[in-house]
Amino acid sequence: MNAQANPRSTVLLEGVVGSTAYGLAHAGSDVDRLGLFAVPTEQLFGLHRPGESVVSTAPDRTLHEAAKWCRLALGANPTASELVWLPDDCYLVRTPLGEELMAVRRSFLSERAVRNAYLGYATQQFRKLVAKDGRGDAPPARLAKHARHLLRLLEQGVHLHRSGELRVRVDDPERLRAHGERLAQRPAEAEARLVEAEAAFDQPGALPSTPDERPVEAWLGRVRRAFL
Incomplete structure (x- = not known):
C-alpha cells in the first residue's frame, strides 16, 4: 500500500x-x-x-x-x-x-530524553486536569481524558525506562479507564502518580545515557x- x-x-x-x-x-x-x-x-x-x-x-x-x-x-x-x-x-x-x-x-532511546519527555507530557496533562478555565470546571469527560493520558504516559514511560521496550497497547484498558474516572473526580491525587513515576525514573533502568x-x-x- x-x-x-x-x-x-x-x-x-x-x-x-x-x-x-x-x-x-x-x-x-x-x-x-x-x-x-x-x-x-x-x-x-x-x-x-x-x-x-x-x-x-x-x-x-x-x-x-x-x-x-x-x-x-x-x-x-x-x-x-x-x-x-x-x-x-x-x-x-x-x-x-x-x-x-x-x-x-x-x-x-536514551535515559534522559525518555524521562524528560514522558514526565513532561504527563505534567502537561496534569496541568489541564487541575486547571480552571474561568467558567468553572472542565466537562467530566474531558477531565477523564486528561487523566487517562496522564496515566498512560507514566505507565509507558516507566516501562520503557525499566525494559527498553515501548509498550503502546495498554495491558488493562478497563482498569486504566476506571482509574482515569477516579482521578477526574479527585484531580489533585494525580500529583501522587507523578511523584511515583519520578521515583521510578530515579532507579537504574535499561536505557543508555545517550x-x-x-x-x-x-x-x-x-x-x-x-x-x-
Missing part, C-alpha cells in the same frame, strides 16, 4: 495511533494516522527546502519528513516514537525502508540514496 504526502514524496511507514493503538477507543473515538515520508533528495539541496510535516483531516493524518521524524524520536517524543513500536495490526504502510527503521528503533546515532544516520543515508 502506498500513499503520498505530496505528489513527489513517498510514505515509508504509516499506522493508526492514538486511542485505537492504545486499546482505549470507543464508538465515537477519532482515528488518528501517523507516518513518515521521504522527499526526492534533490529537493534538499535548493534554496527553499520542502515542508517537514503534512497535516490533514478526514482522515486525521500527520506525516513527518524522515529527518524530522528522526529528530523527534531522538528526543523521545511520545507520539512520534510510537510509530515504530505499534502493534502489527495498526500498520497501514510498511515499506522495506520502514522495516529497516523499525529494526533500529532502540538506537533512538542515543546511538550511528544506525540512525546510516538509515537516513540509505533513504537519501534511495531517492536520489
Whole structure:
C-alpha cells in the first residue's frame, strides 16, 4: 500500500495511533494516522527546502519528513516514537525502508530524553486536569481524558525506562479507564502518580545515557540514496 504526502514524496511507514493503538477507543473515538515520508533528495539541496510535516483531516493524518521524524524520536517524543513500536495490526504502510527503521528503533532511546519527555507530557496533562478555565470546571469527560493520558504516559514511560521496550497497547484498558474516572473526580491525587513515576525514573533502568546515532544516520543515508 502506498500513499503520498505530496505528489513527489513517498510514505515509508504509516499506522493508526492514538486511542485505537492504545486499546482505549470507543464508538465515537477519532482515528488518528501517523507516518513518515521521504522527499526526492534533490529537493534538499535548493534554496527553499520542502515542508517537514503534512497535516490533514478526514482522515486525521500527520506525516513527518524522515529527518524530522528522526529528530523527534531522538528526543523521545511520545507520539512520534510510537510509530515504530505499534502493534502489527495498526500498520497501514510498511515499506522495506520502514522495516529497516523499525529494526533500529532502540538506537533512538536514551535515559534522559525518555524521562524528560514522558514526565513532561504527563505534567502537561496534569496541568489541564487541575486547571480552571474561568467558567468553572472542565466537562467530566474531558477531565477523564486528561487523566487517562496522564496515566498512560507514566505507565509507558516507566516501562520503557525499566525494559527498553515501548509498550503502546495498554495491558488493562478497563482498569486504566476506571482509574482515569477516579482521578477526574479527585484531580489533585494525580500529583501522587507523578511523584511515583519520578521515583521510578530515579532507579537504574535499561536505557543508555545517550542515543546511538550511528544506525540512525546510516538509515537516513540509505533513504537519501534511495531517492536520489
